[in-house]
Amino acid sequence: MIGIVVPAHDEEATIRACLAATRRASLHPALAGEKVETIVVLDACTDATGVVAACCDALTVTIRARNVGMARAVGAEALLARGARWLAFTDADTLVSEDWLAAQLALQTEVVCGTVSVADWSPHGGNAGLLAAHFGATYADREGHRHVHGANLGVSAAAYRRAGGFRHLACSEDVALVRALADAGCSIAWSALPRVVTSARTDARAEGGFATALLHAVAQRLAEAAGGPSGAAAVA
Template identity: 70%
Template sequence: MIGIVVPAHNEEACVRSCLQALAAAARHPDLGGESVEIVVVLDACTDATGVYACAAGATTLSIRARNVGMARAAGAQALLARGARWLSFTDADTVVSPSWLVEQLALRADAVCGTVGVVDWTPHGCHATLLAWHFQQTYQDADGHSHIHGANLGVSAAAYRLAGGFRHLACSEDVALVDALIASGASVAWSAKPRVVTSARKNAKASGGFADALCHAVVQRLEAVSQPRFSPLPSLLNP
């Protein structure tokens, strides 16, 4: 069985699209009919996220931690207890491609770190064009990249257990897990083949995550162009 974990804190606006895409990925014919279970971890949700998740056929698990590391770990543990051989992780504001699971498994690695794409930059208003350009210039959406995103991550059950699982971190829990995987000797594929599209929202659900990185990039660019001599800024290796 393949397990998918989706941490969520008040994501009623986007969780339905996320789960529809996951359901399509779970039905991909190249999975050979293997069962796929989706767990949405409701972390201190006070909206209809859980209602929509149940309506979509996902299993829900409620915690009150406001900690994405704890949410991912709780979802992973629940799926491991049900016999999952592979764990895939994404976010509630992310839409995966129909071949997302197939592409992760096809890489035949202990873990897969995928990239993210962004289609809609309008949440950043007048800075949307600037941020889209910055992302295009600095983000490496290709095999051999060095990005780590909880929105596009996969790991075998055995490697996850050996690495000790997700630490209970409020941010960068994905980076900590990959570091632990590498330290344990796991093979990690850095691939752009498993495709996802994530949101460019300004209001971060987890401090220090992708949304914060995008807002920081806007500030950096505005400061840079205000200088008498403009020079390119460093890329966002792990937004």
């Protein structure tokens, strides 16, 4: 069985589309009918995220931690207990491609670190064009990149256990896991083949995550335009 983990904190606006995308990925012909289960970890949700997830036939588990590392760890353990041989991780504001799971497994490795793309920069208003240009200039969306995103990550059950799983970190839990996997000697594919589209929202769920990096990038670009320090940093 293949397991998909989606951490969520008040994501009723996006979770339906996210789960529709994971559902399509679970039915890809290359998976040869292998069972796929998706679990949404409801972390301190105060909205209808859980109701929507249940209506989409996803498993759900509830925690009250406001900690994305713990949310991913809880979801992973639940799926491992149900027999998952492969764990795929994404986010509730992300749409995975139809061949997302198939592309991860086709790489025939223990760990897959994928890239992200953004289709809609409009949440950044008048700075949308500036940020899109920054992202295009600094983000390496190609084979051999070195980005780590919890929104596009896959790992075999054996490797996940060997590395000790996700640490209960409020941010950068994905980076810590990949570092532990590398230290454990796991084979890692840094690939742009498994595709996901994530949001450019400005209301970060995890301080220090992708949304925060985008806001910092906007601030830096504006500073440069005003004659401040140059040398734009890449979005991780």
